[in-house]
Amino acid sequence: MATGGTSSSSGEGFLSRMALNDNKAGMEGLNRDKINKIIMESSKGSRFYENELKKEQQVNQRIERMMLQKAHITEQQLSKAQAQVEKMTSDLERGRDLSRVIVHVDMDAFYAAVETRDCPDLMDKPMAVGSMSMLSTSNYHARKFGVRAAMPGFIAKKLCPNLVIVPTNFDKYRAVSAEVREVFADYDPHFLPMSLDEAYLDISDHLEQRRGWPEALRTHLILSMYVCVCVGIAPNMMLAKVCSDKNKPNGQYRLPSNRQAVIDFIQDLPVRKISGIGKVTEKMLGALGITSCSHLGQEMALLALLFSETSWHHFLHISMGLGSTHIERDGERKSMSTERTFGEMGALEEQFSLCKELCQDLAQDLQKEALKGKTVTLKLKNVNFEVKTRAWTLPCAVATTEELFAVAKDLLKTEIDNVSPQPLRLRLMGVRVSSFASADDKKPLQKSIVGFLHKKQTDSSSTSQISSHKPNTNTSAETDISMSALTASDKMTHEPSAHASTSSYCSTEPESGTDSLTCPVCFREVNTTELTVFNRHIDQCLSGVTMGKLLSRCVLDSVGLRLDSSAGDHTESTTGLLLYETSTANISLSTVGLNPVCLNTCPNGDVSIHRANTLKVSSQSDPHVRVCLLSPGGPRPMTTPKPESRDHRGPALTCPVCQETQDTNDLTLFNRHVDLCLNQEVLHELGGLASVDRTTHTAPPAAHKGPCFRYVLFTE
DNA sequence: GGGGGAAGGACCA
DNA sequence: TTCCTGGTCCTTCCCCC
Secondary structure: OOOOOOOOOOOOOOOHHHOOOOOOOOOOOOOHHHHHHHHHHHHOOOHHHHHHHHHHHHHHHHHHHHHHHHHOOOHHHHHHHHHHHHHHHHHHHHOOOOOOOEEEEEEOOHHHHHHHHHOHHHHHOOEEEEOOOOEEEEOHHHHOOOOOOOOOHHHHHHHOOOOEEEOOOHHHHHHHHHHHHHHHHHHOOOOEEEEOOEEEEEOHHHHHHHHHOOHHHHOOOOOOOOOOEEEEEEOOHHHHHHHHOOOOOOOEEEOOOOHHHHHHHHHOOEHHHOOOOOHHHHHHHHHOOOOEHHHHHHOHHHHHHHOOHHHHHHHHHHHOOOOOOOOOOOOOOOEEEEEEEEEEEOOHHHHHHHHHHHHHHHHHHHHHOOOOEEEEEEEEEEOOOOEEEEEEEEEEEEOOHHHHHHHHHHHHHHHHHHHOOOOOOEEEEEEEEEEEOOHHHHOOOOHHHHHHHHHHHHOHHHHHHHHHHOOOOOHHHHHOOOOOHHHHHHHHHHOHHHHHHHHHOOOOOOOOOOOOEEOOOOOOEEOOOOHHHHHHHHHHHHHOOOOOOEEEHHHHHHOOEEEOHHHOOEEEOOOOEEEEEOOOEEEEEOOOOOOHHHHHOOOOOOEEEEEOOEEEEOOOOOOOOEEEEEOOOOOOOOOOOOOOOOOOOOOOEEOOOOOOEEOOOOHHHHHHHHHHHHHHHHHHHHHOOOOOOHHHOOOOHHHOOOOOOEEEEOOO
16 A cells, blocks of 8 residues: 555554655755654654654544545546546636736745844754744754754754754744835835734736846845745745745755746656645655656546545646635635634633633634634644544634633633543644635624713613612622633633733723712723723623623523513613613513523522513612623524424423423423523523532533523622 | 524634 | 745535434
């Protein structure tokens, strides 16, 4: 079999995917065997190595399946595919565009070059930028030892004991990159930056314009001495990228814009040199005897039968030396994420706390680009390097910390429950948002909140009345901060380092002359004009945990909560905050499926079941009841619930959470009950409202299909 | 069978 | 002792219409 050096399950032998990748400038002619031996000795037995072994075996299995498939291909199938390939080849040939001059610029060992600028002593030493865990780049002295980017520092140190490892400093690299980009813009104002050290330019127009320029204008002397720039010039992006790697370091290569030159250039080019062909694809093609682009062309009919349409079309383009001829900038962003790697983490409190931090960071990033997305994905990597992603798609787009955390937390909880009673031993956690809303929905978020805020500030009669009646109502609640998993992260909002996350709630300066601000969540006056302090207060209110008065979203959502027409005015903000002001509210529970037991467990003494389908919010002590519904992502749709996929049959259904037999065989109702129970459990655990004996819960946590959101109800 | 969501993976800098 | 981060795209599977 041509699957390369397959290792045995015992870990003996040669693991090819961990071997040195010397497909990088400055690494030609190295003693690969010696370097690989050191890499293997440093890695063998580690969890990382074992996981790589597993992945290698998966790739080998893929190759075996492919070879089996190949063995069954008939001559007839092959000739049919050949005809298809020929037809497409001639179509593509007709459309070949050699009119553009595309430049790919790659700043060589960029981070290392910047560090050397600041510390010239490093000039003659083997050095790398990064940490003992991971290197971002290395200089040419280090590459001679096999030290390269994407290699852990501790292995690099074994390859080259004198290696100097400099920590990364992205602010510095960004500054230099900005300097260089100014030059790019002179040549092509629409240039496409790929990273801090790489960009594509279309200089066709520039070349046309400069024909008549005097010599003095034709030379740029701005580039700093310490940055070496490799340039590839070709008729398309794919070829330009390959060309920039041709004369490293600090050289350029131009591929003439004629068909024969392109064909000659591509002939003996190893497939691995093409951007987009990585170690797995290289290995799969290698198993078919394909190592160069000319092989690729020769075996195209076979590839058309063995690979997907997208893949073989891509291969065909490569074999013909075709690539994109126009540089597209400002393409729509598809997702945004943040993730963090850390030492082993098994404690629930830490995990939920980190989850919230990630949501805060991501919310800030989303805010900067005014983005909101419907799909929230939680990414987890356990200590064995196994990666899992769990996603949930909402009916409407979300962006705030609370909205993201509401989903991410539930996804996390499900995963924790899945391995329970064992702890979930993590080494990485990430949160991603995708399925972005249309441009119309990407407007800044806070206006209506701030509007509400200002409205309350001017409404002095209302606010003074509240504060005069019960000035200290929240004292006990605020001091009663639970130490449970969720609140561990909430506590962090008291720390100065966490303040930035709150900026999403209020970003405008308070009006002059006022010495307090009214919280749009709890309606209390906060004696401060400092936005950081005020935002922290709002954070706490929104988290709902400090209030200790939570109702799960499922309770309200599943019953299609509405306010009676007598309930008073309400404000619907674009962020999804529904703010009701009313003296007493009879909230119609208009749809079926309410389980009164669940509502009764709401720890708010002022919320009670009034009639069969009415939730009454009232207070003995205060005629002014205020209700705030936090609706992540906008007003809740009053639609029928999504059909559930649980496959229960039969008349008697026992809830896997509360263990009680339910008097229904309606799956929708039963599922809703299970959701409610699960949410109650989450509430209790996270809110520290009551202890839950987990041992009585034999429920498979996977039964919890979706995340629950928090709504906050409280009274003054 | 097509569309779309979920999950996982390849690949890139 | 120690193997990143943030992004895009593709494939496969599954469910629903």
